[in-house]
Amino acid sequence: MSRLPQSRSKVQKLEPDDVVALVSPASWSDESWLAESIATIESWGFRARVGRHATDRLGYLAGGDRERAADLNAAIRDPEVRAILCLRGGCGSLRLLADVDTDALRADPKPLIGFSDITALHQVWRRAGVPSVHGAVAGTRMDTVRQLLVGERGEPVRSDRGQFGADLTTTGTAFGPLYGGNLDMLARSVGVVDNDLEGHVLLLETHREVGLGMVDRALTQLLLSGALARVLGVAVGTLEGFEEYQDREWTVLDVLRDRLGSLGVPVLAGLPLGHLENPVSVPLGVECELDADAGALAVAPLTA
Template identity: 65%
Template sequence: MTIVQPGDTVALVAPASWAEPPAIDETVATLETWGLRVRVCGHVDDRHGFMAGTDADRLADLNAAIRDRDVRAIVALRGGCGSLRLVRELDVAALRADPKPLVGFSDITALHQVWTGVGVPSVHGAPVGDRADDVRKLLMGEPTAAVRSEPKRYGAALTTTGRASGPLSGGNLEMLARSVGVAGPNLAGHVLLVEINRAAGLGMVDRALTQLLLSGTLDDVVGVTVGELLGFDGYVDRDWTVLDVLRDRLGVLGVPILAGLPIGHLDDPVPVPLGVRCELDADAGTLTCSGLQRSQ
């Protein structure tokens, strides 16, 4: 997989929910300031319920971007809902033949699972906001700083001790669980990334983690990184918080946990590369990732 360079073409797709026109314009403008040519796929401003057009149209845009050898990266406009509908019909053979990174997070986690399963790195993040330049650096192979745990961030108390290294994989917890049996890659030897946004009570978190555990998905992960726990600060259900659920479920893995990371559903989340080697140091409170490259 080649690193993206100024002058390259990137495809802007909407595989999940639709974005408002100002968001589309902002994303295009940002990518163009990086010296990239932006190809806005034909259905990004379609609307079909809560999705950006029909499944067939969203899939056609995404597969066209995967198959086009002029396209060197694919950028998802937003998450929302709908990505999981597409995973079974993605042209993975074309992606293997011409690896290119995908940028997005939240619902896009379902697609990240496909990229990870194929062995092609991707970027968990968004190319807009104060952290946009970090996405540019990742795509263009420039060094990025280690992601540091923030002791005051809700959830940081989950951090344990120890170190682990391996490819970083994961994303939104709900989407990881939903991908089991559909698009879930083999995570043996990987460092797991989870971030959670509260759509329901603690039972949602428990069910998702239990599904990942019982399916064997997490059997051989070597470490866990925990990002934003949106909506859970101050939320208590029968004397338990989301931290109790996470300790109870993740604790059985017996691996180092690094929490309190500014990754996930934030206004300006720190982007991280998925599918490339990272070093989790719970003692130092850092997650250090190497640049985009094809995972082995």
């Protein structure tokens, strides 16, 4: 870890009684999940402030685009809010990319917490130069979020050799800022945001929806766009739903080896990140050390 630089983050660590905003920029959550999230935030010594439209419903969305963007921007502009928790992913974050008040975010940096569909918004935070958190306040490892918010350096995230996909791990080490998230969301943002990841360690997680073709198309789109041309390493999280799936004798591991192999960089897989019952949360936009030989991903603190 001697080569791992300190975080370049400008976000402040949270203190007792600080405010965490709870918003729904994508799909809606039921009332029990909202209540549980509030209870968790308050048990950590923070104040939970629920967005005005956080419980709205419009089909699978948590209300209209204007209302969801308004809640997000209200949290960004509120000087009392020191972190923003997305209650769930689902669908809808991509619709808000042009509406986020990035000027206000740069003026008062605060981390966003979420994963899956929230990957679209993580790209706005990256563009603004503000670190964020890939993860969720859920499961037995939810305290990793609290640790990040109060400025603690978490333990390195270790590869689980029993997790499906761990066999993708190669050898070597890589150093650079960690960035990424859900594979499909990263690919769908090509041409929408600047997603050139030169000098970064790429984080990827995915889940099965329409088969191996989705994974192939998404990776190919990122490769052809040049977004992955100069990445330094790849950290692979969960590959949910692909465990028993094959298509003409190929598995998702064959697709990933075929596509990622062209990068010629270290790959560390089997990480407990993404669509898991008990996911680990990690900062995005801060320095990391990926050590495929040791099976560990060490990430600098989220806060300055």
